[in-house]
Amino acid sequence: MSDKIIVFDTTLRDGEQVPGCQLNTVEKIEVAKALETLGVDVIEAGFPISSPGDFHSVVEISKAVSNPVICGLTRAIEKDIEVAAEALQYAKKKRIHTGIGTSPYHIKYKLNSTPDKILEQAVAAVKYAKKFVEDVEFYAEDAGRSDNAYLAKVVEAVIAAGATVVNIPDTTGYCLPHEFGEKIRYLMENVPNVHKATISTHCHNDLGMATANTIEGVLNGARQVEVTINGIGERAGNTSLEEVVMILKNHKDLPFYTDINTKQIFKTSRLVSSLMNMPVQPNKAIVGRNAFAHSSGIHQDGVLKNRENYEIINPKDVGIKESSFELTARSGRAALKYRLKNLGYSFAKKEIDKIYEKFLALADKKKDVKDDDLRALIGKASRKDHKVKLELLQVICGKSAVPMATVRLNINGEEHAATASGNGPIDAAFTAVKQIIKRKVYLEEFLIQAITRGSDDLGKVHVQIENRGKLYYGFSASTDIITGAVEAFVDAISKII
Numbered sequence: 001m002s003d004k005i006i007v008f009d010t011t012l013r014d015g016e017q018v019p020g021c022q023l024n025t026v027e028k029i030e031v032a033k034a035l036e037t038l039g040v041d042v043i044e045a046g047f048p049i050s051s052p053g054d055f056h057s058v059v060e061i062s063k064a065v066s067n068p069v070i071c072g073l074t075r076a077i078e079k080d081i082e083v084a085a086e087a088l089q090y091a092k093k094k095r096i097h098t099g100i101g102t103s104p105y106h107i108k109y110k111l112n113s114t115p116d117k118i119l120e121q122a123v124a125a126v127k128y129a130k131k132f133v134e135d136v137e138f139y140a141e142d143a144g145r146s147d148n149a150y151l152a153k154v155v156e157a158v159i160a161a162g163a164t165v166v167n168i169p170d171t172t173g174y175c176l177p178h179e180f181g182e183k184i185r186y187l188m189e190n191v192p193n194v195h196k197a198t199i200s201t202h203c204h205n206d207l208g209m210a211t212a213n214t215i216e217g218v219l220n221g222a223r224q225v226e227v228t229i230n231g232i233g234e235r236a237g238n239t240s241l242e243e244v245v246m247i248l249k250n251h252k253d254l255p256f257y258t259d260i261n262t263k264q265i266f267k268t269s270r271l272v273s274s275l276m277n278m279p280v281q282p283n284k285a286i287v288g289r290n291a292f293a294h295s296s297g298i299h300q301d302g303v304l305k306n307r308e309n310y311e312i313i314n315p316k317d318v319g320i321k322e323s324s325f326e327l328t329a330r331s332g333r334a335a336l337k338y339r340l341k342n343l344g345y346s347f348a349k350k351e352i353d354k355i356y357e358k359f360l361a362l363a364d365k366k367k368d369v370k371d372d373d374l375r376a377l378i379g380k381a382s383r384k385d386h387k388v389k390l391e392l393l394q395v396i397c398g399k400s401a402v403p404m405a406t407v408r409l410n411i412n413g414e415e416h417a418a419t420a421s422g423n424g425p426i427d428a429a430f431t432a433v434k435q436i437i438k439r440k441v442y443l444e445e446f447l448i449q450a451i452t453r454g455s456d457d458l459g460k461v462h463v464q465i466e467n468r469g470k471l472y473y474g475f476s477a478s479t480d481i482i483t484g485a486v487e488a489f490v491d492a493i494s495k496i497i
């Protein structure tokens with residue numbers, strides 16, 4: 001029998017505390033609806049007393065979303081609780097999340113109080129929240145650095161006061177995984193009424209251990225995890241939803257499950273990233289651009305033989321269509337052939353060898369080779385059978401110079417050359433080509449495009465010419481756009497001849 005792990009998403013409260021990531025109410029509703037589709041159990045929609053905007057957002061999210069519990073954060077202060085209750089009035093399922101600091105730092109330096117007074121205030125806050133809602137969650141802020149025996153006393157008292165969930169936050173991200181796990185186990189074993197409530201984790205990532213700590217918490221008895229999409233949150237962030245959910249899904253040896261529709265993960269990640277202006281780091285687990293991208297030849301070959309050689313997660317499970325193969329100078333023939341096949345081309349081994357040589361020469365110049373680059377390479381490879389070949393192109397151009405071009409073509413094995421002037425080097429070269437072939441051709445279309453952005457990039461050239469009422473198409477790509485233009489023109493001409 002496996003246990004359900006409740007997913008409590010705090011992207012719109014703890015996540016939204018990141019400077020520069022604030023959302024307006026319309027955007028928050030969009031995220032809340034996406035979280036509902038994702039299947040989270042609880043949405044912490046905001047901290048209603050903190051601002052009129054937050055209050056309004058909690059009200060509107062409560063109206064817009066119906067499946068998850070909507071939760072509002074408060075301090076252990078009556079006014080906060082009243083305002084949260086008012087903001088949650090339209091929620092179908094509502095929860096007040098109240099709490100106070102329990103570590104020596106918080107008790108002494110933040111709250112200037114004593115452990116006994118804090119305990120009283122905690123109990124009073126839970127009792128007060130219970131007057132408004134049935135579902136009350138209590139957080140023991142900085143529980144990670146709180147004394148376990150004192151924490152156990154607080155947890156027991158707030159459960160007796162009616163708390164349905166008790167949150168044990170590692171607010172500063174300080175705990176080691178085994179330490180956090182032991183803390184949860186200590187509470188499970190030393191709080192007599194612990195089974196009347198759900199114990200929750202809420203881990204921060206200051207030392208990069210938020211996910212590990214959350215999992216340790218679950219292994220030791222916690223049944224709710226507080227997480228954010230992409231792990232966003234103040235400082236180094238919160239525990240990332242996608243990491244925890246995919247660990248629980250992938251480790252079949254663990255007796256846990258969540259109700260998350262994992263196929264929605266990637267979409268939700270990108271929605272949050274773009275609305276919050278928070279790019280996802282490329283190597284971020286599960287949702288980073290490179291999470292399913294293979295670039296070394298050995299890995300690409302391994303994945304093509306069997307995906308599981310180098311992937312423990314099926315990209316489809318998180319809503320990513322397929323693994324990608326970055327074509328770089330380290331890629332092998334297998335990846336090149338696979339990518340060409342996806343583009344609709346199949347070549348015999350000998351041809352692949354030739355394309356591969358050209359690919360390597362290009363990959364040495366460019367960091368990664370895109371689909372358009374490959375199309376261009378294939379264009380060159382297929383040009384080898386043409387009866388007309390451009391053997392030489394020389395141009396004179398520049399400010400105050402008269403543009404001139406000398407062209408030498410090989411037509412059916414014979415060399416022909418011409419020199420012409422024009423209103424630019426391309427016009428001059430086209431005129432020279434026309435002088436050699438002695439046919440009337442009209443340029444119908446001529447398009448030059450940079451494939452990507454760098455000045456070292458390939459330029460793509462598409463040419464359409466007309467001869468005796470028929471249209472002929474030519475294509476080329478080159479880092480030298482004048483050569484590319486003339487090659488595309490000659491490519492079209494060779495189809496006439």
Ligand code: KIV
Pocket residue numbers: 014139140141142167169170171172202204
């Ligand atoms: O990190 C934390 O302790 C919190 C509480 C307010 C739940 O975010």
Ligand code: ZN
Pocket residue numbers: 014169171202204
């Ligand atoms: Zn937090």
